[in-house]
Amino acid sequence: MSDTILDDNASSLSIPTDIARHMLDLDEDDDLEVFSKETTEGSSFNASMPTSPGSMINQYKFEEEEEDIDTKDIFVLVDNPESHVTAIETYITYRVVTKTTRSEFDSSEFEVRRRYQDFLWLKTRLEEANPTLIVHPLPEKFVMKGMVERFNEDFLEKRRRALNRFLNRIADHPIFSSTEDFKIFLTADVGALTSHKKLGPGFLSRMGESVRGLAATVRGVRNRPEEFTAMQEYVEAFGQKISSVDKVTQRIVREQKEYLEDLKECAPTYTLWSNSEEELAEPLRGMASCLERCYQETEEQVKELNDNLNPTLHEYVLCTETLKTVLRRRDNIQAEFEAKTEALLAKHADRESIREDLNKMEDRLELANNALKSDWTRWKKVMRTDLRSAFMDTAEKNVNCYEKCLAVWESFLLSQRTDAEGTQVSDSS
Amino acid sequence: MADSGSEDIAVIGNTDLTPSESENNLKNTMVEKGTNLLKRMEINVAEAEKRTGKNAVNMQETYTVYLVETRAVDATSEGTTPVPDSLWRRYSEFELLRNYLLVTYPFLVVPPLPEKRAEFVWHKLSADNMDPDFVERRRVGLENFLLRVALHPVLSNDKIFYSFLTEENGWKENAFETGFQAMADSRLKALNATFRVKNADKRFADMKHYGDELQSVISQLLRVRARAADRLYGVYKVHANYGRVFSEWSAIEKEMGDGLQSAGHHMDAYAASVDDILEEEEHYADQLKEYLFYADALRAVCRKHELTQYELEMAAQDLTSKKQQQEELATGTVRTFSLKGMTSKLFGQETPEQREAKLKMLETQIEEGEELVKERNTECEEFVKSAWVDIERFKEQKDHDLREALISYAIMQISMCKKGIQVWNNAKECFSKM
Numbered sequence: 001m002s003d004t005i006l007d008d009n010a011s012s013l014s015i016p017t018d019i020a021r022h023m024l025d026l027d028e029d030d031d032l033e034v035f036s037k038e039t040t041e042g043s044s045f046n047a048s049m050p051t052s053p054g055s056m057i058n059q060y061k062f063e064e065e066e067e068d069i070d071t072k073d074i075f076v077l078v079d080n081p082e083s084h085v086t087a088i089e090t091y092i093t094y095r096v097v098t099k100t101t102r103s104e105f106d107s108s109e110f111e112v113r114r115r116y117q118d119f120l121w122l123k124t125r126l127e128e129a130n131p132t133l134i135v136h137p138l139p140e141k142f143v144m145k146g147m148v149e150r151f152n153e154d155f156l157e158k159r160r161r162a163l164n165r166f167l168n169r170i171a172d173h174p175i176f177s178s179t180e181d182f183k184i185f186l187t188a189d190v191g192a193l194t195s196h197k198k199l200g201p202g203f204l205s206r207m208g209e210s211v212r213g214l215a216a217t218v219r220g221v222r223n224r225p226e227e228f229t230a231m232q233e234y235v236e237a238f239g240q241k242i243s244s245v246d247k248v249t250q251r252i253v254r255e256q257k258e259y260l261e262d263l264k265e266c267a268p269t270y271t272l273w274s275n276s277e278e279e280l281a282e283p284l285r286g287m288a289s290c291l292e293r294c295y296q297e298t299e300e301q302v303k304e305l306n307d308n309l310n311p312t313l314h315e316y317v318l319c320t321e322t323l324k325t326v327l328r329r330r331d332n333i334q335a336e337f338e339a340k341t342e343a344l345l346a347k348h349a350d351r352e353s354i355r356e357d358l359n360k361m362e363d364r365l366e367l368a369n370n371a372l373k374s375d376w377t378r379w380k381k382v383m384r385t386d387l388r389s390a391f392m393d394t395a396e397k398n399v400n401c402y403e404k405c406l407a408v409w410e411s412f413l414l415s416q417r418t419d420a421e422g423t424q425v426s427d428s429s
Numbered sequence: 430m431a432d433s434g435s436e437d438i439a440v441i442g443n444t445d446l447t448p449s450e451s452e453n454n455l456k457n458t459m460v461e462k463g464t465n466l467l468k469r470m471e472i473n474v475a476e477a478e479k480r481t482g483k484n485a486v487n488m489q490e491t492y493t494v495y496l497v498e499t500r501a502v503d504a505t506s507e508g509t510t511p512v513p514d515s516l517w518r519r520y521s522e523f524e525l526l527r528n529y530l531l532v533t534y535p536f537l538v539v540p541p542l543p544e545k546r547a548e549f550v551w552h553k554l555s556a557d558n559m560d561p562d563f564v565e566r567r568r569v570g571l572e573n574f575l576l577r578v579a580l581h582p583v584l585s586n587d588k589i590f591y592s593f594l595t596e597e598n599g600w601k602e603n604a605f606e607t608g609f610q611a612m613a614d615s616r617l618k619a620l621n622a623t624f625r626v627k628n629a630d631k632r633f634a635d636m637k638h639y640g641d642e643l644q645s646v647i648s649q650l651l652r653v654r655a656r657a658a659d660r661l662y663g664v665y666k667v668h669a670n671y672g673r674v675f676s677e678w679s680a681i682e683k684e685m686g687d688g689l690q691s692a693g694h695h696m697d698a699y700a701a702s703v704d705d706i707l708e709e710e711e712h713y714a715d716q717l718k719e720y721l722f723y724a725d726a727l728r729a730v731c732r733k734h735e736l737t738q739y740e741l742e743m744a745a746q747d748l749t750s751k752k753q754q755q756e757e758l759a760t761g762t763v764r765t766f767s768l769k770g771m772t773s774k775l776f777g778q779e780t781p782e783q784r785e786a787k788l789k790m791l792e793t794q795i796e797e798g799e800e801l802v803k804e805r806n807t808e809c810e811e812f813v814k815s816a817w818v819d820i821e822r823f824k825e826q827k828d829h830d831l832r833e834a835l836i837s838y839a840i841m842q843i844s845m846c847k848k849g850i851q852v853w854n855n856a857k858e859c860f861s862k863m
Contacts, residue, residue: 241678248670259660265653273646279828283835388863395857399850406846413839
């Protein structure tokens, strides 16, 4: 169990008060105890936890960043959706399980139930506190009209996976994962969470911020550094491409499903035919069974696309919006700074106080820029890993499907050739 | 007339062999098996061409003609390959030939022609008779028809068939001169017989039933298959979009660019591979279609049996009734209700002279009737005998051909799977470099 691995002498990860300094330490987690291999295979979790091996592996897979596996000291899992019925509404909660060795946590294991709203709150909080850091997107709020059963299994599973991915991304993020909000999210009981939520910056202060932001947007940024312009261009282009890939994938799923509909009718037709035949009955039944197998394999292949590639692509489509927003916020900060700089030149300006503000804003801008730059690198790395592994998995599954079908047809061919006496047959390539 | 020859001709139908290969196969089995036309002569439907001309109502029309080539086998074996004799035939001429064969040999399962109009098409194939793909497939089908006839122990010896192959201009006249058109049974007559026949040979009834089932199930299969092929085409082709997008995307990426770009190429290759796959699928469909149409030929033989049997029964019934009349007239008793009986009751009996005359007439009629019954009986028996021989031959051919078709379908699927494995393994390789 994980709590036996970390001993008291290991220096723990202290909560950085100075974010900027911490940013530089991003890849140097030397002070963390190295964990045994066991941990990474998920055996640190209780046997009583009904987690599938697949889901465990899934959440680690995209963490294939070279140094991090051995230094990961917090594991989170979202599972077990349950519906709750009250007088006012019906809603779903998910179980959130945490295992950690971090000292700032009172215990090493936690289990709480959270609903979508709570995740949304967490995301918003993190964004507010770190306007130029990139927060992984949440699955969209359910808006599909005409869906009779709002909480059907498929939808819940998809959402659960997305929430799981979201939370794991937060847990992997050096800054996000050490926030108080994150900790509370993982550990507090429902009452405590509700109270904590109320403590956040009030509605009015949020209003104030967005008004200032609006003013800055209207003014526009004058001297955007080249690298941020490059980022913006990249995000535009990336957004288009990933959106196309997403659409293509969805189209493939659609076409495959329709193909399956038609394929389904083939096998029974051969079976029907075999009933009228004598000599041919056996090969015809063989055909029917081959087609049935192929149908099943193809069905699984489509499922894989639907369950893995599709959601991943979709998340990166959402990411594009996040990235655009982050860039905009950075621009706004710069715009505010520029506005203040101009104000300094005004004739009747209160130079002293303006200069003071200006210094703060300059710091703020520098912080924001650095934060963004570093998180940008991080994001690109994660994106690359995610997409690479999603595409590789898809290719693997396709190969698998074809291999199984190949085996089926080859064995059919073999059975026919050994039956056929003296008939001339051409060789298979 | 015809030497029925050895019935076990293993005709290898259209598999994934090219027409000339399959013809070679036919020839090889031919040399082993029988005294059929192909032993002496090679037959090819080599080309197709468009023509325009005036039709029967003096209007311009465009039609396709097919080049039928024949060449004596001996000439080739001597090392020289002389130019084959050839002539152009329209589809309608093939139809005429087949109709002639149908009427002249009603006890044989006559090989079918390829379809007149494209049916069971999936979206890529047009239903247009002028479409080059359709014309090509029809060319193959026509050649197959000629080869099947040439291989048939009975049909291959037919003079009109030979004339069709060798006489550009005279063959139609020759065909018409046989008067076959007059011999054709009317549909109504045949239908009537089907309903009214009492003692049809059970085997033929079963065969007809089988023909019905075969036609129904193959139609269904062709329909379902065509739809599935359409869908599969869509699935593969959409992947070409991956190719395009990956290529565009790779332009904005540094580390991921190469992997994406090369993966994109594989996606394009994947999309392109479906064309070959579906061409082979179409080939398989053609093999099924041939037996769809064969089912019809089979049923025609069964219907003809019903007709001959019915005509026998009619003749026999007629004879019985005449004999009965004779008996009644001779003994003066009226057994059954008849107009004669009624009229004689109403209007008095006939005179002895009248009765004498009638009896005499009846006697002649009965004699003739007995002749007719004997004739028809022989006809029927002979028909049953020869038809059943050919049906057995057909059954074996069908079992063999369809099994071969299934095998070649499996081979095609295997090839498709192998290609798929290769492409996606390559793609995976590329993705890993992303």
